[in-house]
Amino acid sequence: MDGPWHYLDHAASTPLRPEALAAMVPALRDGVGNPSGAHALARQARSALDGARDTLAEVVGCSPGEIVFTSGGTEADNLAVRGVLGARGGRAVCSAIEHHAVLHPVQAADGRVVAVDARGLVDLDALASALDDDVSLVSVGLVNNEVGTIQPLVAIAEVVRERAPGALLHTDAAQALCWLDLREHAAVADLVTLASHKCGGPVGTGVLVVRAGVSVQAQQLGGGQERERRSGTQDVAGALGFAAAAVAAAAERPALVSRAGAWRDDLVAAILAGVPGAIESAGTAAGSRSHLVAGIANVCLPTVDSEALLFLLEHDHRVLASAASSCASGAQEPSHVLAALGIDRALAAGSLRLSLGWSTTQADVDAARIGVPEAVGRLHAHARDGAPA
Amino acid sequence: MSERILVAMSGGVDSSVAAALLVEAGHDVVGATLKLWGGESDSGCCSVADVDDARAVARRLGIEHHVFNFGDDFDEHVVAPYVADHAAGHTPNPCIECNRHLKFDRLLRRADALGFDAVATGHHARIAVLTDGSRRVARGTDPAKDQSYVVHMLTLDTLRRVRFPVGQLTKDAVRAEAARLGLATADKPDSQDVCFITATGGRSAFLGSRIATRPGTVVDGDGRPVGAVPAVELVTIGQRHGLGLPGGGDPQYVVGIDIPGATVIVGDESDLLVDELGLRRIDWVGFPVAGPLLAQVSAHGVPRPCHVFGTVVHFADPERRVAAGQTVVLYDGDVVVGGGLVSG
Numbered sequence: 001m002d003g004p005w006h007y008l009d010h011a012a013s014t015p016l017r018p019e020a021l022a023a024m025v026p027a028l029r030d031g032v033g034n035p036s037g038a039h040a041l042a043r044q045a046r047s048a049l050d051g052a053r054d055t056l057a058e059v060v061g062c063s064p065g066e067i068v069f070t071s072g073g074t075e076a077d078n079l080a081v082r083g084v085l086g087a088r089g090g091r092a093v094c095s096a097i098e099h100h101a102v103l104h105p106v107q108a109a110d111g112r113v114v115a116v117d118a119r120g121l122v123d124l125d126a127l128a129s130a131l132d133d134d135v136s137l138v139s140v141g142l143v144n145n146e147v148g149t150i151q152p153l154v155a156i157a158e159v160v161r162e163r164a165p166g167a168l169l170h171t172d173a174a175q176a177l178c179w180l181d182l183r184e185h186a187a188v189a190d191l192v193t194l195a196s197h198k199c200g201g202p203v204g205t206g207v208l209v210v211r212a213g214v215s216v217q218a219q220q221l222g223g224g225q226e227r228e229r230r231s232g233t234q235d236v237a238g239a240l241g242f243a244a245a246a247v248a249a250a251a252e253r254p255a256l257v258s259r260a261g262a263w264r265d266d267l268v269a270a271i272l273a274g275v276p277g278a279i280e281s282a283g284t285a286a287g288s289r290s291h292l293v294a295g296i297a298n299v300c301l302p303t304v305d306s307e308a309l310l311f312l313l314e315h316d317h318r319v320l321a322s323a324a325s326s327c328a329s330g331a332q333e334p335s336h337v338l339a340a341l342g343i344d345r346a347l348a349a350g351s352l353r354l355s356l357g358w359s360t361t362q363a364d365v366d367a368a369r370i371g372v373p374e375a376v377g378r379l380h381a382h383a384r385d386g387a388p389a
Numbered sequence: 390m391s392e393r394i395l396v397a398m399s400g401g402v403d404s405s406v407a408a409a410l411l412v413e414a415g416h417d418v419v420g421a422t423l424k425l426w427g428g429e430s431d432s433g434c435c436s437v438a439d440v441d442d443a444r445a446v447a448r449r450l451g452i453e454h455h456v457f458n459f460g461d462d463f464d465e466h467v468v469a470p471y472v473a474d475h476a477a478g479h480t481p482n483p484c485i486e487c488n489r490h491l492k493f494d495r496l497l498r499r500a501d502a503l504g505f506d507a508v509a510t511g512h513h514a515r516i517a518v519l520t521d522g523s524r525r526v527a528r529g530t531d532p533a534k535d536q537s538y539v540v541h542m543l544t545l546d547t548l549r550r551v552r553f554p555v556g557q558l559t560k561d562a563v564r565a566e567a568a569r570l571g572l573a574t575a576d577k578p579d580s581q582d583v584c585f586i587t588a589t590g591g592r593s594a595f596l597g598s599r600i601a602t603r604p605g606t607v608v609d610g611d612g613r614p615v616g617a618v619p620a621v622e623l624v625t626i627g628q629r630h631g632l633g634l635p636g637g638g639d640p641q642y643v644v645g646i647d648i649p650g651a652t653v654i655v656g657d658e659s660d661l662l663v664d665e666l667g668l669r670r671i672d673w674v675g676f677p678v679a680g681p682l683l684a685q686v687s688a689h690g691v692p693r694p695c696h697v698f699g700t701v702v703h704f705a706d707p708e709r710r711v712a713a714g715q716t717v718v719l720y721d722g723d724v725v726v727g728g729g730l731v732s733g
Contacts, residue, residue, distance in 0.1 A: 307457050307458065308499055308503060312502075316504075331456040332458050333458065382501050389498045
């Protein structure tokens with residue numbers, strides 16, 4: 001089958017916004033200077049970099065000096081967790097549905113992992129009991145990358161203040177920028193992770209917001225860039241692309257939220273109606289979705305193996321989506337997020353994430369709406385004794 | 390006629406060349422690497438290096454490459470039975486079970502569902518077409534590399550949808566072909582032994598951590614204690630070493646194992662010889678074949694003349710005992726006609 005792809009994998013990586021490309025091209029073509037240098041072109045690069053820093057600070061609601069550019073969300077998460085533990089000692093706590101870029105550093109440092117409920121919301125009682133004076137960092141992602149759950153950071157911050165007053169709060173907001181105003185939603189966090197390519201910017205650029213007064217131990221040592229918090233020559237073009245994408249995303253946010261939310265509702269409804277036994281992964285019995293971002297539809301389909309479903313969606317319907325996280329080999333692994341939501345392993349093996357964004361069209365949504373039930377029907381015809389094909 | 394074929398690419402040279410030959414023949418080819426074992430192995434965690442090799446070959450050939458995670462099925466159908474069989478004192482062949490349940494069942498069903506006409510692998514075996522049009526597995530062209538034994542379980546129906554593109558080639562020819570095509574896997578060594586058993590730890594390390602083993606007494610044919618073994622569950626029929634026997638005298642072999650009694654019986658080589666072998670059942674490909682056949686009792690064993698009556702294999706000449714759980718494959722000339730597991 002030929003024709004354009006129906007790209008419904010924005011949560012993995014968004015297509016580059018034209019605004020971002022336009023902002024990057026001059027810097028890539030003409031911007032030879034190292035922003036740490038002294039000469040005219042270096043100063044020009046520094047100026048461009050700091051312009052991007054100002055812009056991002058404005059979008060996020062922080063001061064420019066609080067922005068630390070990194071190579072992406074994973075590095076920002078590692079800098080937050082390891083940087084805080086390195087600077088202050090103590091113990092880290094995170095939720096069970098954190099991205100591996102948080103979960104693995106927390107686990108490597110012998111941290112504590114807190115349960116979530118079936119909607120993916122952090123269990124505040126469990127959080128309270130995991131906190132004590134030892135705890136120096138609590139990390140809870142603002143928007144979950146697999147199922148789209150929005151955490152109530154203000155309520156979480158209250159629990160932290162009460163039970164572990166000395167602890168810092170980090171939030172991985174990589175998935176949030178397109179959907180939520182971070183000036184409001186992330187205001188309570190001491191450290192905030194951002195990732196450029198989740199909101200229409202280039203891959204390879206991220207930010208850790210480190211609020212004034214908070215210190216992190218640098219994890220990359222070298223030239224002392226980013227105020228000694230992250231050494232390495234900054235990617236000026238990447239920063240410019242990220243800033244342009246963030247501005248465009250913020251401007252478009254209300255319209256995108258309402259457009260994508262309606263599409264997401266249609267998609268989930270079509271799949272639940274067309275596939276017997278399907279569930280919405282972080283959904284509620286009443287169908288309320290106020291705890292979810294607009295752009296992610298995550299469903300679990302019985303007697304389906306995600307790998308086979310993704311193959312059919314791609315080859316027969318030109319729909320590009322994803323399932324749970326992929327491992328280093330490229331194989332689909334059972335999702336720790338779906339397991340934490342209490343979804344059994346067999347049902348979670350049939351998970352499907354359709355994620356929408358700035359470039360999504362009605363045609364993309366229609367292709368998935370029709371394609372998913374059709375592909376599942378075909379797979380069910382080849383299942384045997386309840387075992388998927 | 391051009392077919393749409395899913396090639397199981399392990400990252401080794403045989404399956405790489407299998408894919409290449411199908412591409413050259415004009416088929417619509419997609420490669421898939423099966424992720425089967427998530428634990429420790431000689432090729433690293435999750436076999437990432439092997440997946441990378443397969444992906445590199447696919448890129449070179451200009452074909453799509455996918456990774457299918459069949460880890461749960463592998464645990465259920467290969468690893469768990471392997472452990473349970475050993476606990477019961479049997480000696481299973483996990484590669485055969487992997488072919489039976491993973492490559493020629495799960496993968497074949499997956500391929501059907503995804504719209505493929507056939508599944509190809511890099512096995513050194515051929516598919517013979519009989520005068521009635523039905524198909525049989527036949528020995529590969531290279532006698533030293535023949536793998537018909539480990540794919541003997543293919544049924545008439547399955548055989549219509551399986552391809553062995555390198556079965557007609559010698560191993561040298563496969564490597565030459567890989568070199569000619571510039572495939573990165575041309576000089577990769579052949580894989581050895583069981584993929585989930587590491588060379589350093591071996592079978593005993595793997596099983597020792599999964600089953601409760603017990604020390605056993607080694608006795609001679611008259612029941613007199615002559616030695617001891619640390620784990621009776623890990624002893625195999627025909628074993629000569631690690632039995633704690635005093636030196637001197639004729640070589641002694643394990644000729645019997647009594648797991649409940651934690652006893653191992655040893656004897657001379659002549660005690661190891663038997664005239665017949667009972668199988669749990671025989672799965673004939675198509676229909677039972679009377680008359681003289683050849684029986685092969687291990688992957689690279691020598692085929693021995695025999696007759697089959699019911700489920701008992703009668704050897705023309707005395708043959709060494711075979712451990713319970715091992716596979717016997719029956720051939721008519723070079724053609725597989727049936728097979729079964731040794732009872733006990």
